[in-house]
Amino acid sequence: MNVRRSLAAALAAGALLFVTACSGDLESSDDGDAQAKGQGPVTISGQNFPEATLVASMYEQLLADAGYEPTVKLVGGRDVYGPDFPGKIDIVPEYVGGIANYLNIQANGPDAEPFTSGDGEEIASQAEPLFDELGITLLELSEATDTNAFFVTKEFAEENDVSTLSDLEGMSMVLAAAPDCKGRLDCEGGLSEAYGIxxxxxxxxxxxxxxxxxxxxxxxxQLGETSTTDGTLEAQGLVVLEDDQQIQPAQNLVPAVGEAFLTEHPDVADLLNALMAALTTEKLTELNGRVSNDREKPEDVARDFLVEEGLL
Known part of the structure; x- marks a missing residue:
């Protein structure tokens, strides 16, 4: 019996030494991979339109590469994911003017004075108390911007001699747009009040x-809502009308992150800030065209960009 106990003890000690040695080899040979594993789940949400799908895929791939387990749930508008962010949702690919004005209306009612500055940093600063109150942190703004735009057919523009939204004053029009467009000052509300449409x-x-x-x-x-980075319109015989009264606030791309999640995972800031620094309006328009015109998969276009920029 004593011999068996001694043999078992020796085997156990040997196994422990083997595991310890392997663990040491792993840490010394591949510190990055070891540290990147086990970051845990992260939930990404946002609006469900082509550009948002593309950018959300960039977030997803960056976070997965860093060892997170991302789940992406894109929905119709901010009013759908808003009640769950932050909390059930950790990160949202956002637009600075859009989220600032959404939270402003939620906090202060539909008649709240909107944030209309053309400077994204200024809007972020003005809305900071709203973000702080809800526990939302905005990371670094990208220079890439994408504001709402409104289009008509080229035929309509030529027949009615219109090139700006002001040219539509007094006209009766049906508007095809996002589900939350009604009443918004950067959508139906602004078209009605500022432009008299x-x-x-x-x-x-x-x-x-x-x-x-x-x-x-x-x-x-007669009128449709799109974005200023939409590269599909010309091929469809559609044309954007100039926002000559500049009712659109700055819409720099920006990651919005739950404060509690960011405190637990501060590395997320570096990952997403690097992405924001790499994106430009011109590049975003080009990538959108690959998805919408060339019918490439958003995840493939996203990966190509991330690899090209050295982010993956």
Whole structure:
């Protein structure tokens, strides 16, 4: 019996030494990989339109590469994911003017004075108390910007001699747009109040969606909502009208992160800030074109960009 106990003890000690040695080899040979594992789950949400899908995929791939287990849940608008952020949702690819004005209305009502500065940093600073109160941290703003834009068919523009939104003053129009467009000062509200356009109906067909494009092309709607980085319009016979009264606030891309999550995972800031620094408006427009015009998969386009920039 004593011999067996001694043999078992020797085997156990040997196994322990083997495991310890292997562990030491792993840490010394590949510190980065060892540290990158086990970061835990992270939930990403945001609006469901092509550019947002593309940028969300960039977030997802960067975080997965760093050892996180990302889940992406894109939805129709801020009013859908807003109640769960922060909390059930950890990170949202955002636009500075959009999230600032959304939170402003949520806190102060629909008649709240909007943030309209053309400077994204200024908007972020003005809205900081709203972010602090909810436990949301904005990381670094990208120079890449993408504001709302409104389009008509080229045929309509030529027949009515219009090139700016002011040229539509007094006209009655159906608007195809995002589900939360009604009443927003950067959408239906601003078109009605600032430009004097009689918006008779808002069709909630989506932001820069195929359904919105087709509705305007078919004449169901006369005006559609898209973005300034939309590279698909010309090929479809559509044209953006100039926002000559500048009702659109600055919309720099920016990661919005739950403060508690960021405190536990401070490395996320470095990952996403590097992405924001690499993106430009021109590059974003080019990438959008690959998804919308060339029909490439957003995850493939996202990965190509991340590899090209040395982020993956």
């Amino acid at each position: 009689d918006i008779t109906k808002v069709l909630p067909l989506g932001y820069a969606s195929d359904q919105t494009y087709q509705s305007v092309i078919d004449g169901e709607a």
